[in-house]
Amino acid sequence: MSVVVVVGTRPEIIKMAPVVKELEKRGLDFLFIHTGQHYDYEMSRVFLEELGLPKPDESFELENGNPAAQTGEMMIKLEKAVGKHWSRKPRMMLIQGDTNTMLAAGLTALKLGLRIGHVEAGLRSYDWRMPEEHNRRMIDHVSHQLFAPTEIAKKNLQEEHVWGEVFVTGNTVIDAVNTYFDKVREVEDKVLKIVKFNEYVLVTFHRAENVDNPHVLRDFTRILRKSPLPIVFPIHPRTRRRLQEYGLWREIEEIQHLQLLPPQGYFEFLALMKNSRLIMTDSGGLQEEATHPKIKKPVLVLRTSTERPEAVIHGFAKVVGVNPVVVLAELDKILSEELKLPDQSPFGDGKAGVRIVNTVLSRLEA
Structure with missing residues (x-):
């Protein structure tokens, strides 16, 4: 069998x-x-x-x-x-x-x-x-x-x-965070020593429908440039290539409040999530992980749709697209509010x- x-x-x-x-x-x-x-x-x-x-x-x-x-x-x-x-x-x-x-x-x-x-x-x-x-x-x-x-x-x-x-x-992702959270604690100090900022927005951006579109990538660059809070951005190889191809790489490198990191390990990335003020992403899995009681972070979804509506319904996530005016307004709103997120994840009990x-x-x- x-x-x-x-x-x-x-x-x-x-x-x-x-x-x-x-x-x-x-x-x-x-x-x-x-x-x-x-x-x-x-x-x-x-x-x-x-x-x-x-x-x-x-x-x-x-x-x-x-x-x-x-x-x-x-x-x-x-x-x-x-x-x-x-x-x-x-x-x-x-x-x-x-x-x-x-x-x-x-x-x-x-x-x-x-x-x-x-x-x-x-x-x-x-x-x-x-x-x-x-x-x-x-x-x-x-x-x-x-x-x-x-x-x-x-x-x-x-x-x-x-x-x-x-x-x-x-969702088994909640089980996984439960299982490996002790490993996150082991790497946390090392990860935070690398981060330049005390308070930061964690950003990921890699989906084909986003990064393969030069107009979307230009809007994304504007969001990074005008963010009111410093940004930590572990950059996907595909995103780096597209930024270089579309002539946006130098602009990214010149943003003083932006720290680019290489792709991170699973434990290291969870440590970055846990210690961030909020998350901006086009990833699906991050919308789930952010709801885990030991992470519990608001997420701005840099897409026009999500297949994880539970995160939106329970107040963890908001779908904001990539229009800089909309995203920056929502970012300001989160930073000015006292958010009370649920103590339980809508994606299960582990x-x-x-x-x-x-x-x-x-x-x-x-």
């Missing part, structure tokens, strides 16, 4: 870690497969070790950057990797999220006759510019078990009449991994 667990990107590793640890704790047989794009493959392997996860049974790199080619390459390599362990009688594949590689993993499982368990099912932005929106919908409609993090996600799936079973589990594994076992034994 074997489960296949597939991870690739760092967010996938973080969000699948609680499930992997629960499978290990119960002594269950599972095939652990790690795939990555060639430029971050080694970094991801170090990351697995940092999180205390087992060495993958199978690892491979994806060489193609083109989304269609990458999807095809993933299917070919994943089928081969699972095939090598067919004697262990795999019956279900667990996948997380909405990347191109997770779509490919879901399709591969389908063709191999495996059940599909989709962790973090039912998220919807209703923004068709986002490739993730296409991927998550397709994965949800071929999955047998759909692990929705919230009641809103469950409702989305019911309204689309998915044929698989839907379970509300909470027991999602246990619920997911319980369901997987019950369905495999049925």
Whole structure:
């Protein structure tokens, strides 16, 4: 009775870690497969070790950057990797999220006759510019078990009449912060020594629909330049490249109240979140992590939509787009108000991994 667990990107590793640890704790047989794009493959392997996860049974790199080619390459390599362990009688594949590689993993499982368990099912932005929106919908409609993090996600799936079973589990990202928060304390002093400012806004910005658009990137640069509070900005390689291509890099470098940092480790980044005044981001996962009781920070979402409406409903996040006038007005508003954020996260109680594994076992034994 074997489960296949597939991870690739760092967010996938973080969000699948609680499930992997629960499978290990119960002594269950599972095939652990790690795939990555060639430029971050080694970094991801170090990351697995940092999180205390087992060495993958199978690892491979994806060489193609083109989304269609990458999807095809993933299917070919994943089928081969699972095939090598067919004697262990795999019956279900667990996948997380909405990347191109997770779509490919879901399709591969389908063709191999495996059940599909989709962790973090039912998220919807209703923004068709986002490739993730296409991927998550397709994965949800071929999955047998759909692990929705919230009641809103469950409702989305019911309204689309998915044929698989839907379970509300909470989001495993809350489990992950619980599990690793002691590691955050270990690196906190070191991280804060690097930061130049006592009080700061933490910024991330990397989504294709934002950084690949020169007009949006120019507006983003204006926001950084006119921010009333210093900014700490761990910069994504894609964002750096686009700023250089569009002739905005020098302008960024000249902003005195802006500190650029290289991409940060998971524990280091959580330490930056915990000690910030607020967060401005176009990331999805950060909107969830910011709601954890040990972080509890307001978030301005630098997008025109979000697939995490729970963060907005409970007062943690506000979708503000990238118009400098709007963003700076909202920034001033947050800084001038005494915010009272909820003590509980709308994304669960930190027991999602246990619920997911319980369901997987019950369905495999049925």
